[in-house]
Amino acid sequence: MSRELTYAEAIREAIDLAMARDERVFLFGEDVGVYGGAFGVTDGLYQKYGPERVRDTPISEAIIAGVATGAALTGMRPIAEIQFMDFITLSMEQLVLQAAKLRFMLGGKVEVPFVLRTPAGAGTGAAAQHSESLENWFVHVPGLKVVMPSTPADAKGLLLAAIEDPNPVIFVEHKLLYRTKGSVPEGYYTTPLSQSEVKRSGRDLTIVATSLMVVRALEAATKLAEEGIEVEVVDPRTLKPLDADPIVRSVSKTGRVLIVHEAVKTGGFGGELAAVIAESEAFDYLDAPIRRLAGLDIPVPYNRELERRMVPQVEDIVTAARRLVREAR
Amino acid sequence: MNDSLAGLSPARLHELLHQMLLIRAFEESAEQLYLQGLIHGTMHLSIGQEGSAVGACAALRPTDYILSTHRGHGHCIAKGARADQMMAEFFGKETGYCRGRGGSMHIADVTTGNLGANGIVAGGVPMAAGVGLSIQMQRQDRVVLVFFGDGATNEGAFHESLNLAAIWNLPVIYFCENNQYAMSMAIARASKVEKLSDRAAAYGIPGVTVDGNDLLAVYAATQAAVTRARGGEGPTLIEARTYRWKGHSKSDKQRYRTKEEVKEWQERDPIARLVQRMMAAGILTEDAFTQLQAQVETEIAAAIEFARNSPDPDPATILEGVYA
Numbered sequence A: 001m002s003r004e005l006t007y008a009e010a011i012r013e014a015i016d017l018a019m020a021r022d023e024r025v026f027l028f029g030e031d032v033g034v035y036g037g038a039f040g041v042t043d044g045l046y047q048k049y050g051p052e053r054v055r056d057t058p059i060s061e062a063i064i065a066g067v068a069t070g071a072a073l074t075g076m077r078p079i080a081e082i083q084f085m086d087f088i089t090l091s092m093e094q095l096v097l098q099a100a101k102l103r104f105m106l107g108g109k110v111e112v113p114f115v116l117r118t119p120a121g122a123g124t125g126a127a128a129q130h131s132e133s134l135e136n137w138f139v140h141v142p143g144l145k146v147v148m149p150s151t152p153a154d155a156k157g158l159l160l161a162a163i164e165d166p167n168p169v170i171f172v173e174h175k176l177l178y179r180t181k182g183s184v185p186e187g188y189y190t191t192p193l194s195q196s197e198v199k200r201s202g203r204d205l206t207i208v209a210t211s212l213m214v215v216r217a218l219e220a221a222t223k224l225a226e227e228g229i230e231v232e233v234v235d236p237r238t239l240k241p242l243d244a245d246p247i248v249r250s251v252s253k254t255g256r257v258l259i260v261h262e263a264v265k266t267g268g269f270g271g272e273l274a275a276v277i278a279e280s281e282a283f284d285y286l287d288a289p290i291r292r293l294a295g296l297d298i299p300v301p302y303n304r305e306l307e308r309r310m311v312p313q314v315e316d317i318v319t320a321a322r323r324l325v326r327e328a329r
Numbered sequence B: 001m002n003d004s005l006a007g008l009s010p011a012r013l014h015e016l017l018h019q020m021l022l023i024r025a026f027e028e029s030a031e032q033l034y035l036q037g038l039i040h041g042t043m044h045l046s047i048g049q050e051g052s053a054v055g056a057c058a059a060l061r062p063t064d065y066i067l068s069t070h071r072g073h074g075h076c077i078a079k080g081a082r083a084d085q086m087m088a089e090f091f092g093k094e095t096g097y098c099r100g101r102g103g104s105m106h107i108a109d110v111t112t113g114n115l116g117a118n119g120i121v122a123g124g125v126p127m128a129a130g131v132g133l134s135i136q137m138q139r140q141d142r143v144v145l146v147f148f149g150d151g152a153t154n155e156g157a158f159h160e161s162l163n164l165a166a167i168w169n170l171p172v173i174y175f176c177e178n179n180q181y182a183m184s185m186a187i188a189r190a191s192k193v194e195k196l197s198d199r200a201a202a203y204g205i206p207g208v209t210v211d212g213n214d215l216l217a218v219y220a221a222t223q224a225a226v227t228r229a230r231g232g233e234g235p236t237l238i239e240a241r242t243y244r245w246k247g248h249s250k251s252d253k254q255r256y257r258t259k260e261e262v263k264e265w266q267e268r269d270p271i272a273r274l275v276q277r278m279m280a281a282g283i284l285t286e287d288a289f290t291q292l293q294a295q296v297e298t299e300i301a302a303a304i305e306f307a308r309n310s311p312d313p314d315p316a317t318i319l320e321g322v323y324a
């Protein structure tokens, strides 16, 4: 059985189910308790599980990452929240130099099973220090998994899989997805990490998109279908370790690929994806150059119109896709 | 009589009262405009905290620097910013202090020594040490005052900054506006130290706690810290105890505090207190006060007009402002 839930509700349900099932799971971060989290995602969990397992921390992002690492190392299953992905910059040392490396450095003798949840993305008028999409920083670090769901059902299943996973997982949520709705199965289930999914099939062009851009790509695909352009949309869901096969297969079929993400283009995940595709057998099937559509290389502006222009919109995807299907190599 | 008014002249006190009224009116109308959908994003109002912003900046010279916070509209006005350019920034207009790129959380006015609000809790605190060092190395007769909230004192960078400023004797005033909460986190839950100024002892520098809703007390404490800093004696930590009347931001259900508590603090209104003191001292009449209020209203109306009539940024300039 499933019912309609918002992305935020699906995440809350996953945390709730994990906490009910496993005593070792606990939740902590800034204002996750009575306040219910800056975006209301953890609303009600404090009332249900109490102050021992739902903990407000002071504004101390370094210690949030440190506590997650230390507790995970010694038998707990922490779910940490960093209130906005921007503030993860203050957690970097413990995440990158400790959590990510411990298992390897210690000869595989320890595990660090925690999930760090954090909302990313622009579109709320919160300007340059509250709108970052920094996922690719973590993709660059061996030892961290990076998950970025685009639908409520995926968010729930992937979060439960991330909590079960023996490795640190950076779980990137999108602020503009929190209120989007979708059908979500009831009860406990996991959606395996590292499984890309074809969200829509088509023969003319592949769009590989992440997070909110999956939603926009699907909207663009509907519009393009009216013009007779059949787009296939693939959502990696887990950026690291990446399940490249479905992407390679799709591109081999369509011969054209547009990569769409919100994070700024330079050094973004799109570059990695483009390289993976170029190095694969899909290269031989390409009828046009691999194209990327991504955030402009600037900090996120406050002004509404500038902010809108900084991030790919549905119409930008439509235009880029239209151009690409006409392009030849 | 002058002593009880911290040595401030009647004219200066009128100026400071004007600033407090302007801050309050500015924020009240910004909130209204937000509710009307004319301003987007979010904003953090400092209503109830005008005493600490104005009292602290009153002890500074125009050439001194400040670094501010997400709750920084008061600091901005107190350091001399214009309401119209601030309002234009709220509207995201080209004529705003940040040309519409920054918004409420990033207003800066470098011409008045305001190096900027900050979206990051404790974001300005490390920079303050750098500004202090720069002043010291250039042998300038300046100081830097950095504002931050109670919540900011639990960031690691806070510790690093105070320690460095202490060992290098930097001309920095660390000004903590303890408004009792960091979002939903009561300071008593976030720190075992009862007086945040006690933390100064850990760095071997003076620490004082003042009533942040008493402009004159804030001014006197800041003045002493500024004198120390200018004299090459190094940093001071000031804790000003105050309270924010409004929610943390525009999306706060305020489940973590009671209406009674808010009311209790509203009775300690820093503006009403200064008005009372000035009237008791015979340097403010009812008439003069009414006039001042009317003047502020006119200023705010003009600021809103200016903001409304200003042009939006040209989208063609979107890539400006980054070298790389």
Ligand SMILES: Cc1ncc(C[n+]2csc(CCOP(=O)(O)OP(=O)(O)O)c2C)c(N)n1
Residues within 6 Å of the ligand: A030, A059, A061, A083, A087, A090, B044, B070, B071, B119, B120, B121, B122, B148, B149, B150, B151, B152, B153, B179, B181, B182, B183, B248
């Ligand atoms: C590094 C960082 N962590 C968290 C936040 C989110 N946040 C913004 S303001 C705030 C509370 C700050 O409390 P305090 O320092 O006491 O200042 P106040 O809001 O009370 O003025 C929080 C948690 C942030 N902006 N930056």
Ligand SMILES: [Mg+2]
Residues within 6 Å of the ligand: B149, B150, B151, B177, B178, B179, B180, B181, B182, B183
């Ligand atoms: Mg506070």
